[in-house]
Amino acid sequence: MAKDSAPDLTGQITFTSDKGASRSKWTAILLAILLVGWMGSGFVLPTEEPEEVAADVAPKIVTVAVKDSQAENIQLVLRAEGQSVPDRSTTILAKANGQVTSVAVSRGDLVDAGQEIGRIDGETLQAQLLQAQTQLDQATRDYDNAIALQDRGVATQDRVSQARAAKAAAEAAVTAAQEQLDNTIIRAPFPGRLNDLTLDVGEFVDNGDAVAEVLDNDPLSVVVQVPQQALSRLEKGQTAEVSFITGEVVQGTVSFIGSNADQQTRTFRVEISVDNPDSVMPAGLSARVAIPTGEARGHFISPAILSLGTAGELGVKTVAEGDQVAFVPVSIVRAQTDGIWITGLGETARLITIGQGFVQAGDVVDPQPAAPALSAEASQ
Secondary structure (H helix, E strand, C coil), X not given: CCCCCCCCCCCCCCCCCXXXXXXXXXXXXXXXXXXXXXXXXXXXXXXXXXXXXXXXXXXXXXXXXXXXXXXXEEEEXXXXXXXXXXXXXXXXXXXXXXXXXXXXXXXXXXXXXXXXXXXXXXXXXXXXXHHHHHHHHHHHHHHHHHHHHXXXXXXXXXXXXXXXXXXXHHHHHHHHHHHHHHCCEEECCCCEEEEXXXXXXXXEECCCCEEEEEEEEEEEEEEEEEEHHHHHHCCXXXXXXXXXXXXXXXXXXXXXXXXXXXXXXXXXXXXXXXXXXXXXXXXXXXXXXXXXXXXXXXXXXXXXXXXXXXXXXXXXXXXXXXXEEXXXXXXXXEEECCEEEEECCCCEEEEEEXXXXXXXXXXXXXXXXXCHHXXXXXXX
């Protein structure tokens, strides 16, 4: 029985003899040609550019709230804080050595110029004065005798000159002894309050020891530091209102304006003189000073509507003609708890109160009146 030969399966399978094989090949080639043609059709048959839609669409206009503001007269006031200092103060020094024999006043008392504060033992100096006075009396008699003898032609001019010199020396000795005796009495150099006193009866003091301090608080001076830009608004004689930390409010006068700025703060020292009868107000109190410096035309606004310009300057945004936003630099001239006064705007202005952070100078906006609850400013 003859064996059937097995089919050869090791060769490459081909489909060339199939009826559909050539059809698939041509289909693939056709699709490839169509794809390439479609991709290149833009170069061969360019289509018309679509009309720009953006040119026909108007930009969106931002709605902002505005408020009409009218300029008013405002009082310019320079405000500063400082402290009170005495008009004069001095430390009294002992001018003689010795034991304190009496004290005439107490610490805190008001004293007059030349009033006795205390006394140092001066018995020795009193004796020296008596001796000097006796010598002066003798020198005076000798001089008178020399003059009389000269008139009679007995004494010479040299004798007269010697007698005159002796008399002058005796007079100087009396003056020195009297001055030393006067120095045993310690006196107040000017009217004021005795702020300190270290004298006690029986203690010994040396020449040059500090024994008392006197403060002249009438008038009382209030010292403040004023910035450079405000110095031109001040002049001597201006009226100032001074509010002390104790609650007293008094009127004062600008009495001194410094001519040299502080090296650290670049501010100038200004003193306001305040009447202080009987030195009731002490020195060293904190005080707030308000100095009226004239008038200006300004607008009262809320600090919330302030903006910064491109260069960092302070200003506000307004709505000008054509509903365009304008940035106007301003200056703050007065601040209150309920708002601020600014200058730099015209007599009238349409202030943007809401939405200023979303627009820039030159933008066209849709201005709408601000609601009363949102735009109401507190009055002065």
